[in-house]
Amino acid sequence: MSALVNAIVMLGMLVVVPAGLRLTGQQDLNRIRRLWPLFAVPGAVALWLPRGPAATALACCYALGAVLLALHAPRRAARGRDLDPAGIALLTALATPAVAATALVAERSGHELFGFDLGILA
Structure with a gap:
């Protein structure tokens, strides 16, 4: 994965998602934010580690948070x-x-x- 792609993905993870949650003004999203x-x-x-168990474990931490965030959508709907x-x-963004x-x-x-290869997934 290129450094530019990593940086863009990191920006989304670390800045865009929490900023978007803050902009909603929804009190029920404050805790996950x-x-x-x-x-x-x-x-x-x-993103910066080579593929393997350590990178996978850290990615799973992110996946847990993403699932917790996504669980707000069906409750709201x-x-x-x-x-x-x-x-x-908003539901889509969650x-x-x-x-x-x-x-x-x-x-x-x-x-x-x-069916997506690793380059596409990255």
């Missing part, structure tokens, strides 16, 4: 909140880091995912 660095920092470190276009965008985390875990462990 405060905890987010505990998940994002290991994920960011995983079940309450009938966020069903307008802006709300649907879930997409889990997709990225799945790809990161697969790539850092050296496994293709859904």
